[in-house]
Amino acid sequence: MDEYTIGVDVGGTKIAYGLFDSGSHLIDRYQEPSDASLSGEAFLDGIASSCRHLLDRHRVTEEQLRGIGIGVPSYVLYDEGMLVKTVSLPNLRNLRARDYLAGKFGHGVRILLDNDTNTAALAEYRHGAGRGSRHMLYCAVSTGIGNGLIIDGHLFRGAHGFAGEGGHMIITPGEGVKCGCGNVGCFMSYCSGLLIVKHIQNHIAAGEPTMMTDLAGGADNITCLTLAQAFDQGDAMATWAIDQMARYLAVWFYNLYVLLDIDCYVLGGGMLNLGDRLFPRVRELFDQYNDIELPVHFKQAELKNDFGIIGAADLLCQ
Numbered sequence: 589m590d591e592y593t594i595g596v597d598v599g600g601t602k603i604a605y606g607l608f609d610s611g612s613h614l615i616d617r618y619q620e621p622s623d624a625s626l627s628g629e630a631f632l633d634g635i636a637s638s639c640r641h642l643l644d645r646h647r648v649t650e651e652q653l654r655g656i657g658i659g660v661p662s663y664v665l666y667d668e669g670m671l672v673k674t675v676s677l678p679n680l681r682n683l684r685a686r687d688y689l690a691g692k693f694g695h696g697v698r699i700l701l702d703n704d705t706n707t708a709a710l711a712e713y714r715h716g717a718g719r720g721s722r723h724m725l726y727c728a729v730s731t732g733i734g735n736g737l738i739i740d741g742h743l744f745r746g747a748h749g750f751a752g753e754g755g756h757m758i759i760t761p762g763e764g765v766k767c768g769c770g771n772v773g774c775f776m777s778y779c780s781g782l783l784i785v786k787h788i789q790n791h792i793a794a795g796e797p798t799m800m801t802d803l804a805g806g807a808d809n810i811t812c813l814t815l816a817q818a819f820d821q822g823d824a825m826a827t828w829a830i831d832q833m834a835r836y837l838a839v840w841f842y843n844l845y846v847l848l849d850i851d852c853y854v855l856g857g858g859m860l861n862l863g864d865r866l867f868p869r870v871r872e873l874f875d876q877y878n879d880i881e882l883p884v885h886f887k888q889a890e891l892k893n894d895f896g897i898i899g900a901a902d903l904l905c906q
């Protein structure tokens with residue numbers, strides 16, 4: 589009998605669904621906006637009915653469905669299938685999502701939920717830049733920074749399921765800008781897209797010159813795209829900001845390297861758009877710290893838009 593799997597990628601603005609056949613081929617996808625105003629239960633009701641819609645479209649019965657894997661941008665208690673907290677969807681909080689969704693399907697349907705950076709790491713490890721490695725650290729640098737840790741071929745979740753929040757490692761206690769987690773001086777506060785812009789705005793407020801204000805049409809409109817444009821035109825503040833990102837990223841990678849001896853680092857997320865402005869410098873600084881000449885690979889994530897649904901479906905293959 590053919591067996592199917594559904595992968596669901598929940599985001600703050602949209603939810604993507606993929607239906608996969610027994611050979612892990614993506615045979616159909618579906619997308620809808622996510623509605624942050626819904627209660628947690630109503631949000632899950634929507635996911636259940638969209639999954640059913642996808643099954644009906646291909647006349648797949650529940651008996652043929654192996655399971656549903658769901659990646660969420662949340663702190664997830666993996667063993668309990670519980671969403672503890674979700675910054676971009678605040679109503680997904682203290683929610684026993686797995687049990688609730690299981691009640692919407694038959695007994696044979698497995699439902700697994702995990703943090704979306706973990707599912708992205710699984711996807712890159714199995715089908716992307718991490719293929720063939722034994723240990724891998726996935727690092728998504730976008731508005732925030734999240735990680736997924738593969739050790740000996742398995743996703744490492746820690747005691748509760750919260751492993752991989754290395755963006756919140758505090759590196760300058762009490763100094764710098766306040767992170768969304770409430771602490772000041774998190775690693776990501778120097779390197780994430782959202783918070784590097786805050787650093788820039790603080791410098792502008794202190795009266796320092798930059799072309800970024802004019803380029804963006806006001807300090808409030810500055811984005812990472814503005815940063816890249818200003819860097820290319822030799823703007824001193826943009827050069828400083830990207831250099832700061834490179835320095836903190838290199839220190840962070842080196843600290844993880846000496847702790848774990850992971851030899852494959854896969855970088856994903858929107859900040860990849862900074863490309864050669866940032867990453868060769870990270871590598872150069874990393875190599876300055878590291879005087880042992882053994883291979884350590886830094887790679888760009890390979891999977892394009894479907895990595896979220898692919899990794900979510902992969903939860904069923906563990």
Ligand SMILES: [Zn+2]
Nearest residue numbers: 756767769774
């Ligand atoms: Zn933080």
